[in-house]
Amino acid sequence: MNAIISISRRSFIVGVASTAGGLSLGFNLPFIKPALAEGAETAAEINAWVVIRPDDTVVIRIARSEMGQGTLTGLAQLVAEELNCDWSKVTTEYPSPAQNLARDRVWGNFSTGGSRGIRESHEYVRIGGAVAREMLIAAAAAEWGVPASECTARMGMVTHPASDRATFYGQLAAAAARMTPPANVTLKDPKDWTIAGKPLPRLDTADKLNGSQVYGVDLKLPNMLNAAIRACPYFGGKVESFDAAAVAGMPGVRTVVQVDETAVAVVADTWWRAKTALDALPVVWDEGPNRQVTSATIAAMLEEGLGANDAFVGAEQGDAGAALSATDRTVTATYAFPYQNHATMEPMNATALYTPERCEVWVPTQNGEASLAAAAEAAGLPVQQCEVHKIHLGGGFGRRGNFQDYVRQAVSIARQVPGAPVKLMWSREEDMLHGAYHPTTRCRLRGALDADSNLTALHMRISGQSILASVRPEGMQNGMDPVVFQGLVLNGTEGTLGYTVDNLLVDHAMRNPPIPPGFWRGVNLNQNALYVECFMDELAHAAGVDPLAFRRKLMANHPKHLAVLDAVAERIGWDTPPADGVHRGLAQIMGFGSYVAAAAEVSVTDGQLRIHRIVAATDPGHVVNPAQVERQVEGSFVYGLSACIYGECTVNGGRMEQENFDSYEVVRMADMPAVETIILPSGGFWGGVGEPTIAVAAPAVLNAIFAATGKRIRTLPLKNHDLA
Amino acid sequence: MARLTINGAPRDIEVDPDTPLLWVIREQIGLTGTKYGCGVAACGACTVHIDGVATRSCVLPVSAVEPDQQITTIEGLSPDSSHPVQQAWLALDVPQCGYCQAGMIMAAAGLLMQNPNPTDEDINAEITNICRCGTYNRVRAAIKLAANGGEAAQRG
Numbered sequence: 001m002n003a004i005i006s007i008s009r010r011s012f013i014v015g016v017a018s019t020a021g022g023l024s025l026g027f028n029l030p031f032i033k034p035a036l037a038e039g040a041e042t043a044a045e046i047n048a049w050v051v052i053r054p055d056d057t058v059v060i061r062i063a064r065s066e067m068g069q070g071t072l073t074g075l076a077q078l079v080a081e082e083l084n085c086d087w088s089k090v091t092t093e094y095p096s097p098a099q100n101l102a103r104d105r106v107w108g109n110f111s112t113g114g115s116r117g118i119r120e121s122h123e124y125v126r127i128g129g130a131v132a133r134e135m136l137i138a139a140a141a142a143e144w145g146v147p148a149s150e151c152t153a154r155m156g157m158v159t160h161p162a163s164d165r166a167t168f169y170g171q172l173a174a175a176a177a178r179m180t181p182p183a184n185v186t187l188k189d190p191k192d193w194t195i196a197g198k199p200l201p202r203l204d205t206a207d208k209l210n211g212s213q214v215y216g217v218d219l220k221l222p223n224m225l226n227a228a229i230r231a232c233p234y235f236g237g238k239v240e241s242f243d244a245a246a247v248a249g250m251p252g253v254r255t256v257v258q259v260d261e262t263a264v265a266v267v268a269d270t271w272w273r274a275k276t277a278l279d280a281l282p283v284v285w286d287e288g289p290n291r292q293v294t295s296a297t298i299a300a301m302l303e304e305g306l307g308a309n310d311a312f313v314g315a316e317q318g319d320a321g322a323a324l325s326a327t328d329r330t331v332t333a334t335y336a337f338p339y340q341n342h343a344t345m346e347p348m349n350a351t352a353l354y355t356p357e358r359c360e361v362w363v364p365t366q367n368g369e370a371s372l373a374a375a376a377e378a379a380g381l382p383v384q385q386c387e388v389h390k391i392h393l394g395g396g397f398g399r400r401g402n403f404q405d406y407v408r409q410a411v412s413i414a415r416q417v418p419g420a421p422v423k424l425m426w427s428r429e430e431d432m433l434h435g436a437y438h439p440t441t442r443c444r445l446r447g448a449l450d451a452d453s454n455l456t457a458l459h460m461r462i463s464g465q466s467i468l469a470s471v472r473p474e475g476m477q478n479g480m481d482p483v484v485f486q487g488l489v490l491n492g493t494e495g496t497l498g499y500t501v502d503n504l505l506v507d508h509a510m511r512n513p514p515i516p517p518g519f520w521r522g523v524n525l526n527q528n529a530l531y532v533e534c535f536m537d538e539l540a541h542a543a544g545v546d547p548l549a550f551r552r553k554l555m556a557n558h559p560k561h562l563a564v565l566d567a568v569a570e571r572i573g574w575d576t577p578p579a580d581g582v583h584r585g586l587a588q589i590m591g592f593g594s595y596v597a598a599a600a601e602v603s604v605t606d607g608q609l610r611i612h613r614i615v616a617a618t619d620p621g622h623v624v625n626p627a628q629v630e631r632q633v634e635g636s637f638v639y640g641l642s643a644c645i646y647g648e649c650t651v652n653g654g655r656m657e658q659e660n661f662d663s664y665e666v667v668r669m670a671d672m673p674a675v676e677t678i679i680l681p682s683g684g685f686w687g688g689v690g691e692p693t694i695a696v697a698a699p700a701v702l703n704a705i706f707a708a709t710g711k712r713i714r715t716l717p718l719k720n721h722d723l724a
Numbered sequence: 725m726a727r728l729t730i731n732g733a734p735r736d737i738e739v740d741p742d743t744p745l746l747w748v749i750r751e752q753i754g755l756t757g758t759k760y761g762c763g764v765a766a767c768g769a770c771t772v773h774i775d776g777v778a779t780r781s782c783v784l785p786v787s788a789v790e791p792d793q794q795i796t797t798i799e800g801l802s803p804d805s806s807h808p809v810q811q812a813w814l815a816l817d818v819p820q821c822g823y824c825q826a827g828m829i830m831a832a833a834g835l836l837m838q839n840p841n842p843t844d845e846d847i848n849a850e851i852t853n854i855c856r857c858g859t860y861n862r863v864r865a866a867i868k869l870a871a872n873g874g875e876a877a878q879r880g
Contacts, residue, residue: 068821068857201817208822209810211757211798215823218756251740272747345761345769345823345856394759394823395856428762631820635858661766661854670848672860
């Protein structure tokens with residue numbers, strides 16, 4: 001069924017009102033250069049999303065950030081699908097955050113996180129394409145003096161079959177831009193898609209093969225200086241003093257500056273010289289209030305929460321406490337998930353140019369508007385006098401969204417060398433010591449089994465850190481962080497528990513250590529899936545029931561959760577024995593609006609783990625580019641298995657101990673199993689893809705390890721355990 | 725003053741002899757395709773070829789490179805992205821964020837020069853670069869595709 005969308009209701013998003021009645025020749029906003037570097041004089045903006053050049057090139061505006069996840073290509077496919085243009089002539093560009101503000105946020109939300117890039121913007125970008133298509137048709141009909149209803153648009157061309165006339169979009173664009181946008185448009189049924197829904201190659205591959213893709217660290221501006229920074233490594237500490245004179249004469253050094261209360265930076269002609277001087281710079285730290293904090297003190301804090309009386313309730317059904325007290329056939333286990341660093345390959349960076357009148361920032365960011373706000377605040381200037389230029393990201397994973405610390409630092413440095421652009425780049429050590437870490441939590445699970453080995457009660461007590469309390473307190477609900485319960489709640493469309501348990505309690509004792517937490521790809525779904533899916537495996541074994549059969553009995557009311565679980569079980573051959581020495585494990589969860597499952601085949605020989613094969617299934621509702629979905633699912637295992645096998649940031653003396661990849665190991669080629677991806681779009685909803693699958697990586701593998709060894713690993717990472 | 729031969733061209737530069745080759749390439753020659761990832765030769769983002777051998781440039785002092793040694797960066801691997809490894813990467817649409825990919829491509833090209841038909845074990849042993857997006861399986865498939873002149877069956 002096609003969706004007929006009323007434009008007037010949505011004009012604030014589509015923004016046709018702001019462009020109606022006038023041909024927009026590039027941009028004419030204060031402080032902003034034309035977005036279209038080439039052809040700006042002749043390109044016609046049909047609406048906020050679509051610009052067409054006389055040579056038929058279609059420039060599609062993309063508000064969300066590309067950081068490898070393929071959203072740039074997927075969103076362009078959705079616009080192009082409705083525009084009926086020639087895909088081979090499509091190119092893309094980012095509107096800037098200041099342009100968005102100046103045009104009443106015509107492009108909507110710039111934030112790129114929570115696997116929302118496509119699922120939350122698919123409708124308005126398709127409307128943008130459809131409106132532009134109708135305006136092109138109207139322009140052709142007007143020129144030919146025929147009814148628009150007799151004209152059709154296909155492959156970048158409008159035709160009038162009755163008079164055998166046709167013309168390309170490039171010839172129509174200027175006139176189309178002057179047309180009144182239609183009052184409503186009809187969006188295509190996804191089953192009729194010819195561009196969206198197809199496994200098209202990415203639009204941004206070619207530049208990544210020859211060194212020409214420009215990342216933030218690669219930016220070159222005239223007279224640019226480079227800055228290296230060191231912030232106090234102790235959480236909550238600050239700069240007490242530093243001896244700038246000791247390095248002032250070193251080669252290339254221009255100045256040594258304090259950055260806010262917490263950091264010092266050296267500005268030099270090259271980054272290497274800045275870093276060399278910074279390494280030689282004597283700094284005395286005020287180590288702050290957390291020098292006694294260690295991983296052990298944090299663990300003790302969380303352990304206390306496991307037994308605390310007060311907790312926020314995230315899901316409740318029946319009376320789990322009473323049901324657990326009424327039987328002695330209970331299973332209890334405690335799991336723990338450590339701090340993780342995002343470890344994007346491109347270190348944090350931003351380039352800032354400050355004058356007393358204006359501040360410009362160039363930055364790889366997941367949220368251009370957050371970058372703009374941070375720049376304005378740090379510059380002490382009205383936001384209208386600031387601009388942010390988004391640059392392609394060398395990885396984001398949640399580190400470059402809410403957290404704009406590097407933007408504030410870059411602007412703070414630039415204010416101290418006004419008139420010169422300064423590129424600030426963190427060293428890897430700085431990146432490891434100043435993360436927005438995946439929070440640490442623990443979970444005590446208690447389950448009750450009846451005489452028929454049915455699960456009659458389940459209590460999950462989560463103890464640990466809230467991200468929202470630290471990062472987005474406005475999202476808290478009466479003191480509770482609802483995001484803590486990702487994947488475990490009973491209602492909603494984001495992530496519900498896939499099991500029906502008559503007596504259920506999921507609650508959270510918030511314990512916030514003084515370590516900055518953040519949204520790490522997969523967020524709280526990662527540990528919640530680990531807890532519930534490993535414990536389901538424990539319950540099944542205690543009940544003496546096959547882990548798949550045990551789950552299936554609880555999933556009758558959750559057909560979409562069950563469908564992906566069944567799919568991986570079937571593909572891995574759950575009903576047939578694996579090869580000698582090979583063992584299997586399963587996991588499923590719902591998160592970011594999608595249903596995901598994984599099955600793993602592993603062997604453990606002399607304590608050495610080998611992951612032979614992973615089968616993953618995902619139901620995101622609709623699929624815009626199946627090739628990109630496959631890549632996201634595969635990549636999810638690199639992220640998820642890195643956390644499972646190696647990932648752990650440990651705290652000692654109030655600071656992180658890991659400073660580089662030699663102590664913070666991650667999955668590499670030799671660890672990487674074959675991944676088979678099953679995409680099962682059941683339609684009717686839009687789920688995310690970039691994150692949910694990460695959560696099932698660890699529990700599927702840990703359950704397989706139990707099958708192989710009889711060892712139940714309840715504390716990540718695996719590197720700390722002897723599997724022999 | 726140091727003389728280097730980069731992508732076939734001799735370059736004379738004023739440089740502190742301790743400066744790692746990576747930073748000479750990025751900041752003094754101005755070729756930014758070669759990336760900084762760790763500075764301790766742990767991630768491979770800085771991989772270039774020196775006389776055809778894949779080398780991590782972030783810990784190699786520029787003074788350790790002789791003037792006549794041939795330094796090849798991603799920009800010089802081919803004039804038009806036509807190297808078999810680049811072509812295989814394109815055919816399999818390997819990169820995600822792409823930041824590590826120059827190093828991956830240079831490591832893969834180096835491997836194939838030494839070993840035209842690497843096994844999975846050879847690839848595991850020689851390609852130790854870090855990718856956080858998770859392109860490893862496609863990197864592996866692309867290396868095999870390149871090894872077979874672009875005609876091998878694809879493996880996911």
